[in-house]
Amino acid sequence: MYPDYLAETLKAVERTRPARLELAMSGQPVYPPMNADERKDVLSKYHPDFAAGAKRPVRVGPNRGEDITTEVADMLEAHSMIEPKLMDIHLREPDYETDLLIIGGGGAGCWASIMAMRNGVKSLIATKLRMGDANTMMSEGGMQAAVSKTDSPTRHYLDAIGGGHFENIPELVRVLTEDAPDVVRDLENLGVIWDKMDDGAMQVLHGGGTSRKRMVSCRDLIGATIMRTLMDEVKNHPDMISVREFEPAVELILDENGHCAGAVLYSLDTEQFLTVKAKSTIITTGGFGRLHIRGFATTNHYGATGDGLVIGYRAGAQLKFMDSVQYHPTGAVFPEQIAGFLITEKIRGAGGQPLNKFGELFVFPREPRDIESAAIIRECSADRNNGVDTFVGRTGVWLDSPLIDMIHGDGYTRHQFPGMCRQFDRFGIDIVKQPMLVYPSLHYQNGGIGINERCETNIPGLYVAGEASGGVHGRNRLMGNSVLDYNVFGRRAGQYASEYAKSAKIVGKLNVDHVAAHAAELERENITTDLVSPLILPSYTPDDVKIQQMARLGNIPARHSMLRSRLASS
Amino acid sequence: MESDKQASQEGGKRQRVQANMVKVFIMGKPHVVPEHATIMRAIEHAGHQIIRGAGCREGFCGACATIYRLPGDFKLYTGLACTTLVKEGMSLTMIPSVPMEKTVYDLEKLKPNVNTILEVYPVTFRCVACGTCTKACPQKLPVMDYIQAAMRGDIAAVADMSFDCVACGLCALRCPAELIQHEVGILCKRLTGRYLRKESKELDDRLTEVRSRQYDAEYAELMEMDTSVLSKLYYGRDIEP
Ligand SMILES: Cc1cc2nc3c(=O)[nH]c(=O)nc-3n(C[C@H](O)[C@H](O)[C@H](O)COP(=O)(O)OP(=O)(O)OC[C@H]3O[C@@H](n4cnc5c(N)ncnc54)[C@H](O)[C@@H]3O)c2cc1C
Numbered sequence: 001m002y003p004d005y006l007a008e009t010l011k012a013v014e015r016t017r018p019a020r021l022e023l024a025m026s027g028q029p030v031y032p033p034m035n036a037d038e039r040k041d042v043l044s045k046y047h048p049d050f051a052a053g054a055k056r057p058v059r060v061g062p063n064r065g066e067d068i069t070t071e072v073a074d075m076l077e078a079h080s081m082i083e084p085k086l087m088d089i090h091l092r093e094p095d096y097e098t099d100l101l102i103i104g105g106g107g108a109g110c111w112a113s114i115m116a117m118r119n120g121v122k123s124l125i126a127t128k129l130r131m132g133d134a135n136t137m138m139s140e141g142g143m144q145a146a147v148s149k150t151d152s153p154t155r156h157y158l159d160a161i162g163g164g165h166f167e168n169i170p171e172l173v174r175v176l177t178e179d180a181p182d183v184v185r186d187l188e189n190l191g192v193i194w195d196k197m198d199d200g201a202m203q204v205l206h207g208g209g210t211s212r213k214r215m216v217s218c219r220d221l222i223g224a225t226i227m228r229t230l231m232d233e234v235k236n237h238p239d240m241i242s243v244r245e246f247e248p249a250v251e252l253i254l255d256e257n258g259h260c261a262g263a264v265l266y267s268l269d270t271e272q273f274l275t276v277k278a279k280s281t282i283i284t285t286g287g288f289g290r291l292h293i294r295g296f297a298t299t300n301h302y303g304a305t306g307d308g309l310v311i312g313y314r315a316g317a318q319l320k321f322m323d324s325v326q327y328h329p330t331g332a333v334f335p336e337q338i339a340g341f342l343i344t345e346k347i348r349g350a351g352g353q354p355l356n357k358f359g360e361l362f363v364f365p366r367e368p369r370d371i372e373s374a375a376i377i378r379e380c381s382a383d384r385n386n387g388v389d390t391f392v393g394r395t396g397v398w399l400d401s402p403l404i405d406m407i408h409g410d411g412y413t414r415h416q417f418p419g420m421c422r423q424f425d426r427f428g429i430d431i432v433k434q435p436m437l438v439y440p441s442l443h444y445q446n447g448g449i450g451i452n453e454r455c456e457t458n459i460p461g462l463y464v465a466g467e468a469s470g471g472v473h474g475r476n477r478l479m480g481n482s483v484l485d486y487n488v489f490g491r492r493a494g495q496y497a498s499e500y501a502k503s504a505k506i507v508g509k510l511n512v513d514h515v516a517a518h519a520a521e522l523e524r525e526n527i528t529t530d531l532v533s534p535l536i537l538p539s540y541t542p543d544d545v546k547i548q549q550m551a552r553l554g555n556i557p558a559r560h561s562m563l564r565s566r567l568a569s570s
Numbered sequence: 571m572e573s574d575k576q577a578s579q580e581g582g583k584r585q586r587v588q589a590n591m592v593k594v595f596i597m598g599k600p601h602v603v604p605e606h607a608t609i610m611r612a613i614e615h616a617g618h619q620i621i622r623g624a625g626c627r628e629g630f631c632g633a634c635a636t637i638y639r640l641p642g643d644f645k646l647y648t649g650l651a652c653t654t655l656v657k658e659g660m661s662l663t664m665i666p667s668v669p670m671e672k673t674v675y676d677l678e679k680l681k682p683n684v685n686t687i688l689e690v691y692p693v694t695f696r697c698v699a700c701g702t703c704t705k706a707c708p709q710k711l712p713v714m715d716y717i718q719a720a721m722r723g724d725i726a727a728v729a730d731m732s733f734d735c736v737a738c739g740l741c742a743l744r745c746p747a748e749l750i751q752h753e754v755g756i757l758c759k760r761l762t763g764r765y766l767r768k769e770s771k772e773l774d775d776r777l778t779e780v781r782s783r784q785y786d787a788e789y790a791e792l793m794e795m796d797t798s799v800l801s802k803l804y805y806g807r808d809i810e811p
């Protein structure tokens with residue numbers, strides 16, 4: 001239930017609704033989309049990426065001197081968790097040996113293992129939490145795939161590359177868009193239930209930045225549907241795919257030729273460091289929302305701390321586009337318990353409109369995400385002051401969901417958005433009848449470790465796929481293209497890395513010399529820090545409790561000590 | 571809560587607020603926590619670092635199955651720690667892991683009918699229709715009804731009713747007949763997607779086009795295009811209403 005102090009602005013929304021509905025039904029854009037100059041203006045003034053201190057040159061490693069998002073740069077310049085000298089025995093006698101090591105059990109990771117299995121190659125998935133505790137589980141809105149008659153893969157290409165401000169790597173966008181129809185069929189054959197029209201055609205909707213209706217969906221639970229299907233399939237092949245849960249990777253292992261030869265894992269249960277020897281390795285560790293960049297709340301899962309970037313970087317992998325961050329335009333603002341949670345973009349795809357406190361439209365509802373977010377931040381900023389303020393200290397704009405049933409017919413919202421409805425029903429808000437209060441939320445890691453269309457990195461034997469990779473989306477990813485990304489590139493990584501594993505030879509001793517080299521570089525650059533990375537998990541312990549926990553002497557790897565990051569929580 | 575401390579305008583936070591506090595018992599020990607906290611945030615507020623028991627933190631993954639009691643109430647409640655709010659006097663415990671065996675099967679060798687249920691999850695037929703699973707479901711799904719549907723071989727109905735299942739396992743833990751309801755749900759969803767779908771002719775056509783490399787020329791042209799030309803094409807493209 002909304003508190004009384006919001007009654008007046010809620011009334012304003014109702015008052016303007018009939019006129020807005022009429023406009024929506026007319027087929028005209030409900031608000032003029034921005035041209036290139038207007039986009040540039042709102043981005044440079046209001047997008048958090050352009051705020052002072054948002055990025056800084058990183059002082060160590062392959063991208064040295066380049067601007068990187070500040071919180072990420074801090075992680076890249078932090079200490080390793082391990083003491084290389086003490087790893088010797090375990091490098092000589094690895095705890096596990098496998099053909100293919102997959103780091104991260106989300107969508108991309110599961111696909112990679114399934115493809116390796118189809119290719120006759122055994123793999124081991126090492127993951128931080130449980131399998132499927134991943135951003136993949138949470139995606140709601142849908143996946144882009146050019147499957148309808150009016151659409152084409154090349155049109156999809158144009159939309160994606162325009163949305164990414166023409167900076168995406170063309171070869172990657174091509175395979176992204178060209179593989180998409182096959183991904184739809186492959187998933188369907190594994191048992192994913194797509195939303196369909198009566199004649200069997202795929203149901204398609206618009207998303208931000210699409211010129212054709214291209215968003216395929218599984219109600220508003222595409223993530224859970226695909227993730228549970230892939231996980232179930234992985235578990236159907238215990239002879240080919242083994243799984244280690246609660247064992248995140250904390251460093252890569254190289255051989256004497258500098259080829260990737262596995263990883264060091266850290267058991268969260270027993271605090272042991274374990275070694276895996278592998279002929280090829282894929283990083284599928286997903287994104288970094290839990291770094292809470294610029295203090296933003298996030299939509300991401302608990303383990304989204306950008307670990308893959310850190311371990312890849314320390315071993316010499318190049319990063320791309322790591323100076324940009326995606327804020328989802330519509331994170332929940334009210335009630336406080338779900339602050340930051342994602343309100344799927346499909347709500348706007350289906351006709352929902354963002355409104356200021358006067359119930360007025362102030363932006364085209366389906367601009368690309370960075371533009372839409374910047375426009376919402378502008379509307380709430382001191383420059384305009386048209387946001388709706390809550391008494392617990394947040395601000396936001398309305399997202400008028402009741403329009404959806406008015407456009408598509410009664411019952412549509414409840415059937416198409418069961419997850420969304422449930423989220424708000426819990427707090428006595430019926431989104432069929434009342435709008436939601438929203439504000440941008442930290443959502444997606446646009447950049448990542450650079451890859452080519454075979455998911456290869458600049459380190460032989462190291463592959464990357466999914467949100468951890470960089471280049472597919474340039475500096476701005478469109479809705480539906482990251483679900484597509486982990487499917488397309490998860491499959492490709494599995495294919496090419498397993499192919500590589502068939503003939504790869506590990507030369508000489510396994511080593512983590514790059515970790516010692518990193519420590520030396522920190523010293524050379526006079527970098528003093530008490531941060532240890534990868535972060536693994538964020539800490540939400542209140543500061544007073546944290547201070548008492550930190551009284552322990554030194555940085556001994558005792559229970560969860562590495563987790564007590566100094567990073568501000570959100 | 572702690573987040574309110576860094577009031578940043580850009581982050582959408584306006585001022586610092588003091589929350590009202592309530593007393594809860596976490597694994598038997600009393601703690602004072604903010605009243606608008608979820609069970610998960612309350613546990614963290616008390617100083618725990620959750621390792622097992624948090625995944626998505628938003629009600630999708632089912633990592634955070636929790637049981638609790640309330641003062642003066644005989645009932646044992648079930649819930650997801652990430653979406654359930656604390657209450658004064660609540661006594662709670664998270665369940666770190668739910669033991670169970672998923673049957674290994676080959677989807678390609680199964681048929682969408684009752685025999686598959688019998689073969690893959692025979693324990694399903696021990697159901698006594700007591701309704702405990704439905705009561706335990708934090709998603710408020712009609713669990714017992716979909717188990718009954720599974721026993722009738724109505725695979726599509728199971729898929730429909732169990733669509734929003736987060737597989738937290740609370741139904742299975744409470745079930746006096748020891749079923750694993752959520753695994754039956756997943757099996758039936760996969761059977762439905764694989765065998766009971768309507769085929770999309772459009773998708774077939776598109777796959778044929780892509781496989782016959784029909785888009786090669788267009789791709790080559792676009793990929794070579796100068797940014798200024800590409801930009802013009804992009805901003806001038808027509809948008810389907
Ligand atoms: C709430 C939400 C909604 C979304 N909705 C959409 C949508 O509608 N459409 C769309 O296209 N995209 C959407 N996205 C984005 C999309 O879901 C993700 O980008 C995508 O699923 C990432 O897949 P992935 O496999 O690369 O990473 P993930 O699925 O995040 O998997 C990464 C895995 O690696 C594990 N891991 C992390 N670090 C380590 C380590 N050190 N060692 C071992 N394992 C590790 C993680 O725990 C996790 O299991 C959404 C994202 C969120 C958060």
Ligand code: FES
Pocket residue numbers: 623624625626627628629630631632633634650651652653736
């Ligand atoms: S943490 Fe995922 S459902 Fe609660």
